[in-house]
Amino acid sequence: MTFEDALAYPRERDDWVMTILIGGVLTLFGVLLIPAILVYGYVIRAVRDSLEGETEPPKFEEWGELFVDGIQAFVVGLSYMLVPLVVMGVTVGGSLVAIATGSEAGAAAGLAGLFGGLAITAVLSLVFGYVAVAALVNFAKEGSLSAAFDFGTIRAVALDGDFAVAWATSIIVFLGAGVVVGVLNAVPLLGTVLGAFVFFYADVVAANLWADGFAQATESQREAGSFGTGEAAV
DSSP: OOHHHHHHGGGOSTTHHHHHHHHHHHHHTGGGSHHHHHHHHHHHHHHHHHHTTOOSOOOSOOHHHHHHHHHHHHHHHHHHTHHHHHHHHHHHHHHHHHHHTOOHHHHHHHHHHHHHHHHHHHHHHHHHHHHHHHHHHHHHHHTOGGGGGOHHHHHHHHTOHHHHHHHHHHHHHHHHHHHHHHHHTTSTTHHHHHHHHHHHHHHHHHHHHHHHHHHHHHHHHHHTTSOOTTOOOO
C-alpha cells in the first residue's frame, strides 16, 4: 500500500463525509470520555476490517460493540503506558518536591531532574506506545483481550521492519495533522473545532497503516517460519 492509498482510505466510502463528521464531533467532545471511547472502538473496527481485506472504512453503527471495543482498547493502552506514567510520576514529582524546598541547590537539582525525567518519559512513551499499537492490532485481529498480551506475537511483529515502517508513517501523518491544526489555530477556536476532524481523519489513516503493516509483518514471519497460522511466536 502506498502513502497516497493510506491518505485516501478514509474517503473510500460514498458517505465518507458523514463518517468524518460523526468521528470529528466525538473527538471534539472526547474530554467527556464516552465519546473518546467510541472513537477508540471505531479505530479498532477500522483495523479489524482492514485486516479482513475491506477496502472501505467502516460506518458508525452497532454502537454497543464500538463501546465495548473502545473500553478494551483503553485498558490495553493504559496497561502498556503504565511504565512511562510511573516513571513520570516518580521523576517529575520528585523534582517538583526538590524545587519546592526553596534552596538554590534544591532548585538546581529539581530542574535537572525535571528535564531528565521528562526526557526519559518521552523515550519510554515512544517505545511502549509503539508496542501498544502492535498489541491493539493483535487485539483487533483476534477479538480477544488476551491477544493484546500475546507477547510472542507482539514481539515478532514489533521487531519486523514492515510494521516499523507503517508505524513511522502513521507518526508522520499525525505530525502533518498537527501542522494543519497549528495553521488553523491562527483563527481563534477554528483550530480547536476543525482540528478534531483533522485528527480523526488521521486516526483512520493510521488504523489502515497499522493493519497493513501488521499483515505484512505476520506474513513475512510465517514465510520465515517464525510461527504458523494461529500459533504465537515463542
